[in-house]
Amino acid sequence: MGKRYFLPKKTLFVIGALLIFLSIVMSGFERKPAFDKGESQRDSVTSVNAFMKVYQVLMSPRCMNCHPSGNVPLQGDDNHLHTMLPQRGKDGKGVYAMKCANCHQPENTPGLHTPPGNPNWHLPPADMKMVFQGKTPHELAKQLVDPKRNGQKNMAKLIEHADDGLVLSGWNPGEGRTLPPMSHDEFKKYWLAWIKNGAYAPAP
């Protein structure tokens, strides 16, 4: 009987299964990091896992309600259209007698159902809407690192943005409003992990 040069069927099956598994895992990540920080700091798995935590916060009402897909801000945990239908306006600060700061004071107004406040209360401007509503993790990650769609922010500016006053106000929303699903410290930890490991986008 001649010598057999073929691998046993069982071995072939295991190798095949491994290859399929690896291809599925690898397809879950964009190969190209959004920011080139050198090979040593790239870690697509850590980056994508961190972004999925970031995504939970960005899609929470405290963040998404001011990043609507239309030109009217949202309200409440059900993201309904803001009562009175205030318009975004060119600069994101409202129009005519319906400017954000007419009701939203520099600080939260006491009591339930009163306007939350911040000295810089506004929506993104009309020429840079930075929509969160309806975006998949892939779409939102891609948008956040694109200077043409993120307000001309480079990596340093994006890192700083975690401590922006309006971002922080999401954790001080006024009486009767739910908080984002994690603390700001945790959010910032994941935000930095996402960016510093390459700001990879999850698979589409």
Added chain:
Amino acid sequence: MVTLNINNKTYNLEVDAATPLLWVLRDVIGLVGTKYGCGVAQCGACVVHLNGEAVRSCVTKVSRAVGQKVITIEGLSEKNDHPLQKAWLELDVPQCGYCQSGQIMSAAVLLRENKNPTDEDIDAAMAGNICRCGTYLRIRKAIHLAADIQQKTKNG
């Protein structure tokens, strides 16, 4: 002690800095043309101008108005002859009248920023002013008329 400029007049008042501007206007100074409606910035009855913007005085602390310029319905014009006031009279806009000073103060910002507003512009500007008598159609008509009056006054 706070110092306020209201309708181009200076007031030195012993009030808590956290007092809503509306309380100071009505109860301390006696300018009662501005109305209390909901108290939570939902209805627009309390609109006054703070540096020209249509703020809701029920949620605006008086401290925000210190050093700024406040105009109430009483100070909108010297002889009650603002184009909006003329149009309101001509078309007999109010029914009960409670919301009307807020309506006029909001409309004044619209007409300052948009000399010839469309129905859509008016709706966008006035959506925060509620009228329980439902005078909305007359309000809209009066704003168009006021825009005409304003234009003629400017040209005349």
